[in-house]
Amino acid sequence: MSPTSSSRRRFLKYFAGSGFTTVAFGWMNWQAMSLTGESAVAAGSIDLDDFCLKYPFNSRCEDYLPGTQALTEADEPYLAAATLATATAGDRLLAKGLDDPAYLVIESGPSIADYGISAICTHLGCVVNWDEAAESFICPCHGSKFDAFGEVTNGPAARSLPLVTVVVKDDQIRLLNQEPSR
Ligand code: FES
Incomplete structure (x- = not known):
């Protein structure tokens, strides 16, 4: 991977880790709730490995060790x-x-x-x-x-x-x- 694409991805991850990911996580949870009537977080149905790879700076990922x-x-x-x-x-x-x-x-x-x-x-x-x-x-x-x-x-x-x-x-x-x- 070139340094340019690497730093661009780091920037995007940082950007994504702010308010946007809160919205994303909330949206995923809302979708699960509307389908099942149960919070996806409570049900443990959101794959934190996937989520934290996409949004490593989200507060839910601070202490999470993937894989x-x-x-x-x-x-x-x-x-x-x-x-x-x-x-x-x-x-x-x-x-x-x-x-x-x-x-x-x-x-x-x-x-x-x-x-x-x-x-x-x-x-x-x-x-x-x-x-x-x-x-x-x-x-x-x-x-x-x-x-x-x-x-x-x-x-x-x-x-x-x-x-x-x-x-x-x-x-x-x-x-x-x-x-x-x-
Ligand atoms: S060459 Fe690797 S298993 Fe046959």
């Missing part, structure tokens, strides 16, 4: 500050936490990208390895190769590695099993 905690291969939580203290731009770090492992992407800064890359090969489901020298993910099973962003460059896999959403908040790195919104 699941990213874990190291040793099942230790990845902490953002400690991870960035030792990471270098270009690194890809295997993280557990979702049903399937995914790679965290370290960007310049260094910083943690708002997306991760599934570690599951799209051919037959083996876990791909990150080859730092080749800047590629390589599947140990049948040799499929993917570039540093998960795009397939060598078969037999025909599809790129799916992306997941990554949220950094309160020094935690959270994973959500959905494509990041662009």
Whole structure:
């Protein structure tokens, strides 16, 4: 993602986090009430993961941690500050936490990208390895190769590695099993 689109999205999120999101949340709640006679908030039917991804600065999202905690291969939580203290731009770090492992992407800064890359090969489901020298993910099973962003460059896999959403908040790195919104 270019810095321009990144800062524009940050601005939009900030803008959206003000009065507009209060209206949006109220509208969603009103819609649920008119359909079911019950408050969506009370019924817990509004997906806070989705809502807080769209409106992270809404007051309801202040203390909310979306998704699941990213874990190291040793099942230790990845902490953002400690991870960035030792990471270098270009690194890809295997993280557990979702049903399937995914790679965290370290960007310049260094910083943690708002997306991760599934570690599951799209051919037959083996876990791909990150080859730092080749800047590629390589599947140990049948040799499929993917570039540093998960795009397939060598078969037999025909599809790129799916992306997941990554949220950094309160020094935690959270994973959500959905494509990041662009
Ligand atoms: S499972 Fe990865 S190439 Fe076959």
